[in-house]
Amino acid sequence: MVSTIQNTDVKQKDADRAVVVAVTSRAVFESGADGDDVYGMGVAFPLLQALQRVNERLLEENPAESLLFDVVLITTDSQQQQQSSRIISSTRHYGLEVSRFCFSSEEDFVESLQKNNVQLFLSTDRNEVPQASQKGVLSALLDRQEAPSEQLRVMFCGDAVNRPDAGPMPASRQAAQSFSAQLGEMRQRFGMSDSPLSIVLMTSHGGRESCGGALRTLRSRGVNVDEAYCLAGAPLSPILSVVRPHFLLSDGFSGLED
Amino acid sequence: GAELQPLEPKSCNFELDWIKIELFFTLVCEEQLWIFYTLLLQPKPENAITIGVSARVLFNMEKEQQIYEQQGMEEYIKYQVEHETQPFSPGPAFSFVKALEAVNTRLRELYPESEELFDVVLMTNNHAYVGLRLINTINYHKLFIERFCMTGGNSPIGYLKAYHTNLYLSADPVKVREALEEGIAAATMFTPEKITEVSETQLRVAFDGDAVLFSDESERIYKAHGLDKFFEHEKTHENKPLDHGPLKGFLEALGKLQKKFYGKGQRMDCPIRTYLVTARSAASSGTRALKTLRSWGLEIDEALFLAGAPKGPMLEKIRPHIFFDDQMFHVEGAAEMGTVACHVPYGIAQRITKKGIHDKETSSAPQES
Numbered sequence: 001m002v003s004t005i006q007n008t009d010v011k012q013k014d015a016d017r018a019v020v021v022a023v024t025s026r027a028v029f030e031s032g033a034d035g036d037d038v039y040g041m042g043v044a045f046p047l048l049q050a051l052q053r054v055n056e057r058l059l060e061e062n063p064a065e066s067l068l069f070d071v072v073l074i075t076t077d078s079q080q081q082q083q084s085s086r087i088i089s090s091t092r093h094y095g096l097e098v099s100r101f102c103f104s105s106e107e108d109f110v111e112s113l114q115k116n117n118v119q120l121f122l123s124t125d126r127n128e129v130p131q132a133s134q135k136g137v138l139s140a141l142l143d144r145q146e147a148p149s150e151q152l153r154v155m156f157c158g159d160a161v162n163r164p165d166a167g168p169m170p171a172s173r174q175a176a177q178s179f180s181a182q183l184g185e186m187r188q189r190f191g192m193s194d195s196p197l198s199i200v201l202m203t204s205h206g207g208r209e210s211c212g213g214a215l216r217t218l219r220s221r222g223v224n225v226d227e228a229y230c231l232a233g234a235p236l237s238p239i240l241s242v243v244r245p246h247f248l249l250s251d252g253f254s255g256l257e258d
Numbered sequence: 259g260a261e262l263q264p265l266e267p268k269s270c271n272f273e274l275d276w277i278k279i280e281l282f283f284t285l286v287c288e289e290q291l292w293i294f295y296t297l298l299l300q301p302k303p304e305n306a307i308t309i310g311v312s313a314r315v316l317f318n319m320e321k322e323q324q325i326y327e328q329q330g331m332e333e334y335i336k337y338q339v340e341h342e343t344q345p346f347s348p349g350p351a352f353s354f355v356k357a358l359e360a361v362n363t364r365l366r367e368l369y370p371e372s373e374e375l376f377d378v379v380l381m382t383n384n385h386a387y388v389g390l391r392l393i394n395t396i397n398y399h400k401l402f403i404e405r406f407c408m409t410g411g412n413s414p415i416g417y418l419k420a421y422h423t424n425l426y427l428s429a430d431p432v433k434v435r436e437a438l439e440e441g442i443a444a445a446t447m448f449t450p451e452k453i454t455e456v457s458e459t460q461l462r463v464a465f466d467g468d469a470v471l472f473s474d475e476s477e478r479i480y481k482a483h484g485l486d487k488f489f490e491h492e493k494t495h496e497n498k499p500l501d502h503g504p505l506k507g508f509l510e511a512l513g514k515l516q517k518k519f520y521g522k523g524q525r526m527d528c529p530i531r532t533y534l535v536t537a538r539s540a541a542s543s544g545t546r547a548l549k550t551l552r553s554w555g556l557e558i559d560e561a562l563f564l565a566g567a568p569k570g571p572m573l574e575k576i577r578p579h580i581f582f583d584d585q586m587f588h589v590e591g592a593a594e595m596g597t598v599a600c601h602v603p604y605g606i607a608q609r610i611t612k613k614g615i616h617d618k619e620t621s622s623a624p625q626e627s
Binding site: 165191192193198200201207208209211212215216224225226227228229230231232233234235238239242 | 300302303331332335385386387389390393394396397403405406407408409410411412416417419420421496
């Protein structure tokens with residue numbers, strides 16, 4: 001059973017132009033003690049604020065801007081579903097720019113994503129992410145961040161290496177391409193410095209040609225990368241902890257360097 | 259165009275967890291050997307001697323730097339992208355990097371399995387917009403640089419640490435100071451008017467002593483109490499090792515590699531040679547310096563005690579690929595005579611600027627390094 005509720009506090013976005021990002025409420029809110037009216041701030045909270053900041057800056061540049069992030073909160077957790085009013089009131093309490101709330105079960109949440117024209121799905125659940133991905137929805141795993149940045153930092157992983165057991169899904173490759181193109185367009189609205197959004201490319205195993213190829217491919221899609229890190233086999237986590245992306249998009253990006 | 263004929267492909271397969279690594283095939287282009295990698299097996303950062311170099315010291319980006327300073331960021335980026343296929347010409351760190359690669363080649367011959375190699379990482383503040391031009395330039399000059407960080411304006415310091423960087427070279431004194439404060443050996447590199455020709459087969463590194471290899475403790479005494487007191491102090495404390503300075507670790511790393519050559523009977527033909535070029539004098543204050551090195555278990559190939567004489571002429575004879583000094587006076591003197599000299603902004607000398615010396619440290623390049 002899938003249901004959608006609009007948030008009347010927030011102006012609805014242009015359905016044709018907005019970039020719909022669905023985040024699970026379990027990622028955004030943390031269950032506090034019973035009896036609390038309002039949830040605590042979860043792992044994805046800084047991310048939502050960063051998305052919001054991008055929207056604010058986009059509207060500053062152009063008050064009639066329609067290329068904005070359209071954030072949808074999706075609840076798949078049956079426990080949280082029973083607390084739908086608490087999710088909505090918590091959203092309002094924090095003034096989060098969430099335009100819709102979707103409630104569905106674990107079985108049909110992907111259907112909910114597709115119905116809502118979701119272009120990017122973010123979750124802390126390691127099962128949900130590949131499930132959505134297999135059905136063609138661009139997805140990424142969210143993790144707890146130390147000192148998350150105010151600037152929205154999106155990382156593309158552009159390696160040629162194909163893992164034998166988890167190859168890229170062709171369906172979400174299309175989703176990846178259109179999302180990256182939209183992100184690229186958004187980035188163009190801002191100058192070189194002081195941008196509320198930074199697009200980061202990382203290649204973990206290839207050499208400089210691998211990274212160079214990925215830069216060219218992204219550029220051909222209208223995506224100008226701000227930062228590029230070519231690791232050539234160096235361990236990922238020390239570098240990632242300095243880069244601090246809000247999320248990584250590797251799904252659908254293998255072959256970027258072709 | 260040149261004739262490219264593929265030679266018989268050399269392939270080498272490693273399995274590292276789930277990664278299969280294919281190595282390289284060689285293309286012969288007239289007289290030049292161009293090695294093309296599809297994927298290169300790079301040493302792990304903690305095993306390698308990692309040298310972080312900024313774009314401006316590796317390559318000559320003077321013209322672009324001027325555009326940035328006079329016309330701003332947007333024009334700078336536009337210019338870079340328009341000239342993307344035009345390679346930069348070599349900068350002051352170029353021959354140093356080439357010499358590092360020559361050492362690596364010799365090390366690989368003797369120790370094919372070892373990861374104790376130099377690993378040069380391009381560590382630049384530039385936006386990735388400039389990335390393709392930098393990659394094209396690396397290709398053009400046939401440099402073996404596979405790792406880079408283009409931070410798009412963010413500080414490179416965190417990345418230097420993540421790569422266990424042993425030495426960081428930049429044109430930006432602010433970043434160099436930051437690195438030193440974080441315990442990373444670093445120096446600001448300057449471009450001489452004309453660069454003396456250096457060896458392509460033997461890496462030569464020259465160090466000043468006080469406040470570079472050693473701490474600035476003795477220099478403080480000299481500055482505060484004069485030369486006589488300095489001599490007296492050094493004589494009295496001759497057998498007390500000096501404390502270490504910011505470049506001691508780098509000398510140590512070089513020494514470790516040198517021993518690998520000695521171990522294979524290549525002491526006479528060692529492709530690494532180190533020099534101490536100090537204002538101390540051989541007769542007196544020099545003794546403490548040598549004893550300190552010995553106490554650290556470090557060897558230096560040649561110790562030159564100038565007893566206060568200018569360093570430029572001596573360096574011109576030695577022809578090091580790189581020279582480190584904490585005093586701008588010596589850095590400039592060296593550069594005037596064609597040596598690639600780097601300033602280590604450490605210790606008491608930084609608080610006292612000599613009259614009449616043009617302070618080049620205020621060049622503004624907040625976005626570029």
